[in-house]
Amino acid sequence: MTAAEELADLKARIATVFAQREQLKQAMNAGNIAPRQGFRELESVDEELSALDLRFKQLWDAQQT
Numbered sequence: 001m002t003a004a005e006e007l008a009d010l011k012a013r014i015a016t017v018f019a020q021r022e023q024l025k026q027a028m029n030a031g032n033i034a035p036r037q038g039f040r041e042l043e044s045v046d047e048e049l050s051a052l053d054l055r056f057k058q059l060w061d062a063q064q065t
Contacts, residue, residue, distance in 0.1 A: 003059050010056045017052060021045045 001009070024045060028038040 003063055007056065007059050007063075010052055010059070014049065014052045014056065017045060017049045021049060 021042065024033070024038060024042055027033045028035065028042070033041075
């Protein structure tokens with residue numbers, strides 16, 4: 001997989017995980033999920049999003065030099 005392909009893949013995955021995060025936040029606000037469970041899941045999703053963002057930034061920076 002080329003760096004450009006990996007960037008595109010990461011961008012799609014970031015969008016998917018971000019959408020999951022927003023759905024989770026909406027479910028928590030609506031009371032459809034217990035706060036303890038919601039915050040635990042939100043933490044997990046945030047960690048995944050952070051890792052994806054970090055990898056994306058690393059690849060992006062490498063291509064800019």
